[in-house]
Amino acid sequence: MLHLSGGDDGSTAERIRYGAALAAHGGAHLTGLFTRLPLPLASHYVPPALIAGHRAEVDRAAAVARQLFEDSLRRHGIAGEWIEAEGSALDSIQLYGRSTDLVILGQPVAAKADPVVGPDHGVGQLTQDLVFALGRPVIRLPQGAAPVQRFGRLLIGWNGKKEATRAVHDALPLLRLADAVIVACVGTAGLKTTPGSELARHLARHDVAVDLVVSPERDGRAGPELLQLAAQHDADLVVMGAYGYMRWRERIFGGATEAVLRQARIPVLFSH
Missing domain, CATH: 3.40.50.620 (HUPs)
Structure with a gap:
């Protein structure tokens, strides 16, 4: 819709x-x-x-x-x-x-x-x-810039949390149609396995091959880091979970969701 x-x-x-x-x-x-x-x-x-x-x-x-x-x-x-x-x-x-x-x-x-x-x-x-x-x-969709009408390169923001999991599965029909899917692991220092490896195996069972990119979150800048990776990989759409912290906390102290909402220049799929 x-x-x-x-x-x-x-x-x-x-x-x-x-x-x-x-x-x-x-x-x-x-x-x-x-x-x-x-x-x-x-x-x-x-x-x-x-x-x-x-x-x-x-x-x-x-x-x-x-x-x-x-x-x-x-x-x-x-x-x-x-x-x-x-x-x-x-x-x-x-x-x-x-x-x-x-x-x-x-x-x-x-x-x-x-x-x-x-x-x-x-x-x-x-x-x-x-x-x-x-x-x-x-x-x-972004303001002030016409959204691209290609859907070949999708970038997933992955931190292993519930919201990111929901976003991946909400976007699965689009991931299956994409020419390339990049899983960008930002802020995953607490995971015990290689960041994104389990997700990559899971998506492979759905016939979605992915490339993994691991980027350490710097000083709470997961949102800008994710957008920078999207630009580097010429992504047509970013897929990410929204509000992993309480909404008031992100509004007051900042967070990845609010940063992406303010700064994204390409379409972003949010799921909570």
């Missing part, structure tokens, strides 16, 4: 191209979910002309997105459906996303002074909230 909304600020076409290409690559069904935020409780204080203008702008954005989406389905020869929902993006994505295998999100744009629905369209923490609440893997 691909999430779209009226506040995407020009990234709609890029998201649709990526989602359609990924669905075509995996022979998948693609659902386009366009969410419309509800008017605030104090909307009766907003001039009617502003509300009418806001609704017209969202209608226009929905119509443009739907046309691009349906054109992409025909171009790639894939099956799909279009859904429009009014309400919070978090609630709508949970409602429809739990009946899908994967949800694709964009990165929230910078705060925007919308006189009707508020400064940031209420999606500043959408990725983080969904990673915890959805129960499905989430691919977050």
Whole structure:
């Protein structure tokens, strides 16, 4: 499922191209979910002309997105459906996303002074909230750079923890389709076996051959180290577990998940 909304600020076409290409690559069904935020409780204080203008702008954005989406389905020869929902993006994505295998999100744009629905369209923490609440893997696309539409080289961030294990198995259909899979072992000093060796044997039983790269975590910089390895190996997608520590701890003291959310310039599949 691909999430779209009226506040995407020009990234709609890029998201649709990526989602359609990924669905075509995996022979998948693609659902386009366009969410419309509800008017605030104090909307009766907003001039009617502003509300009418806001609704017209969202209608226009929905119509443009739907046309691009349906054109992409025909171009790639894939099956799909279009859904429009009014309400919070978090609630709508949970409602429809739990009946899908994967949800694709964009990165929230910078705060925007919308006189009707508020400064940031209420999606500043959408990725983080969904990673915890959805129960499905989430691919977050980068802001400001068109996501590549190749899916040949995937890099797994592996530390042997529960979250990383979940991410690997959520991504298994994509790993089977990849031309190359790199297992990047970062922050694995506590493991008793060779980092990644057991995972490599397990994936081989699923017909996924991997290359192992072991990199020591330096001063708690597992996230930046993982992104650096992804750049060195020209990865098209990073697969990683999210929030191995409590979310508040990562927000306050920093952690790999928050670092990757802020810095990634390629798509990242998160799972918790």
